[in-house]
Amino acid sequence: MAADSSAIKKLLEKIGEQGLFFKAFVRNLFKPGFEWSEFLRQCYFIGYGTVGIVMLTGFILGFVLTLQSLPTLQQFGAQTFVPAMVSVSVVREIGPVITALICAGKIASGIGAELGSMKVSEQIDAMQVSGANPVQYLVVTRILACLLMIPLLTMVADGMAFLGGFTGINVKGGMSSILYFRKTFGGLSFTDLYPAIIKTFFFGFIIGFVGCYKGFNSNKGTESVGLAANSAVVAASIGIIIVDAVAVQLTSSLVYN
Amino acid sequence: MENIIELAGIKKSFGTLEELKEINLVVKKGENVVVIGKSGQGKSVTIKCIAGMIVPDAGSIKVFNNEVTDMDEDALRALRIRMGFLFQSGALYDSMTVRENLAFPLRRVLKIKDEEEIEARSVEVLDAVGLSGALDKMPAELSGGMRKRMGLARTIIVKPEIMLYDEPTTGLDTITSREISALICSIKEKYKTTSVIITHDMACAKITADRMVIINDGICIANGTYGELEHSTDKLIGSFFK
Numbered sequence: 154m155a156a157d158s159s160a161i162k163k164l165l166e167k168i169g170e171q172g173l174f175f176k177a178f179v180r181n182l183f184k185p186g187f188e189w190s191e192f193l194r195q196c197y198f199i200g201y202g203t204v205g206i207v208m209l210t211g212f213i214l215g216f217v218l219t220l221q222s223l224p225t226l227q228q229f230g231a232q233t234f235v236p237a238m239v240s241v242s243v244v245r246e247i248g249p250v251i252t253a254l255i256c257a258g259k260i261a262s263g264i265g266a267e268l269g270s271m272k273v274s275e276q277i278d279a280m281q282v283s284g285a286n287p288v289q290y291l292v293v294t295r296i297l298a299c300l301l302m303i304p305l306l307t308m309v310a311d312g313m314a315f316l317g318g319f320t321g322i323n324v325k326g327g328m329s330s331i332l333y334f335r336k337t338f339g340g341l342s343f344t345d346l347y348p349a350i351i352k353t354f355f356f357g358f359i360i361g362f363v364g365c366y367k368g369f370n371s372n373k374g375t376e377s378v379g380l381a382a383n384s385a386v387v388a389a390s391i392g393i394i395i396v397d398a399v400a401v402q403l404t405s406s407l408v409y410n
Numbered sequence: 411m412e413n414i415i416e417l418a419g420i421k422k423s424f425g426t427l428e429e430l431k432e433i434n435l436v437v438k439k440g441e442n443v444v445v446i447g448k449s450g451q452g453k454s455v456t457i458k459c460i461a462g463m464i465v466p467d468a469g470s471i472k473v474f475n476n477e478v479t480d481m482d483e484d485a486l487r488a489l490r491i492r493m494g495f496l497f498q499s500g501a502l503y504d505s506m507t508v509r510e511n512l513a514f515p516l517r518r519v520l521k522i523k524d525e526e527e528i529e530a531r532s533v534e535v536l537d538a539v540g541l542s543g544a545l546d547k548m549p550a551e552l553s554g555g556m557r558k559r560m561g562l563a564r565t566i567i568v569k570p571e572i573m574l575y576d577e578p579t580t581g582l583d584t585i586t587s588r589e590i591s592a593l594i595c596s597i598k599e600k601y602k603t604t605s606v607i608i609t610h611d612m613a614c615a616k617i618t619a620d621r622m623v624i625i626n627d628g629i630c631i632a633n634g635t636y637g638e639l640e641h642s643t644d645k646l647i648g649s650f651f652k
Contacts, residue, residue: 186521271503279501279561282461283568284491284519 215317237340268368299361
């Protein structure tokens, strides 16, 4: 019983800490003196540093999805529907979620480790005590950079998945590029695009926020840097999956119906 | 002489550990006050309370006659611009060069945009700490003593009125410790700073202290000049000078 109440107390404390961290983020978001150079530097690191792995994963996703679905659809003589099926699956669901999970692994852990080591080596304290604003400089810039770059990376992954699909369909048979891309984009509607894009902004926020929160709140000690990176990946991935489940429910009832 | 820092009845606990039980301290303008004590007696917590990094459970902290415990983040930030804090590790921004480390507080705290002024002030403080020519080095290329000097340069570049030193000579060899101690004195002379120096290095205390305070078990147990305390008949106080 005592253990239960202590666990609940800890959970409530964590929620409270996250609430305060979110409040600090929002308060500093609208303060004058936005750190444009640091924001652009973070956009470069997050975007350029992740685009390679996102492109490769997107391409393989489209390629594999096409190869897996082609034989089944061929049985019904419906192989021409493969591009549309792949494009809808990728744009609505697989592209945003897989990109976000990859970014959680690469970006959230990177931010968690970077800020965690800054915390442990008292660099954040030094920034704070010098009169600078570490939340504005380190947190706001990183979260906004994630918010901007994750949707862009998702679009890159989607595009690469279409290319992967085209490659896959031509490995098992043949379809001209004009026909393939006409079928791919013909299968998509605006209602497929905008809920997915909105969702990616939430994913970006989760990745940035969780990475910054875990790094900023890592306890003293080198071990906590690894823990901050590790727990940032886990928490961001869980957050992404939960937000995705909610988004699917919302879009199913509000958009697709 | 005007009181710059006044601590009265400061108490601070971490969980069940009562770190500060009753800290009373007054630092006058232009004074170098050395706070000594054994490890874990609350010395670092005391200066972190002065800088507003730790909020005490009870008591009053006045800096420039303003109550630190009542300040919000913005007021604290304004106060910290007048205050410099040298961390034990130096706390250099390790992803930035020495030049960028020095420019950071100028650009982001003092909002200086003139690159020539930033360069001139950077060169000046590096000369002052004896690190001329290190502008383009990364912190990882600096030795322990150089990192301390560099941390000091980054702190004094904003010309603070108060300097808080947390174990400035810990981990350094005797010669470098003596150089850092001499540097603390020269900074006091050159920049007219009021300083609180936390240390357990008696050689550093002897060189830098105008006055000394001894903290033991979260309480200030003695206050006086190095000479006065050195000749104290109290066993505990005497043990620091053996």
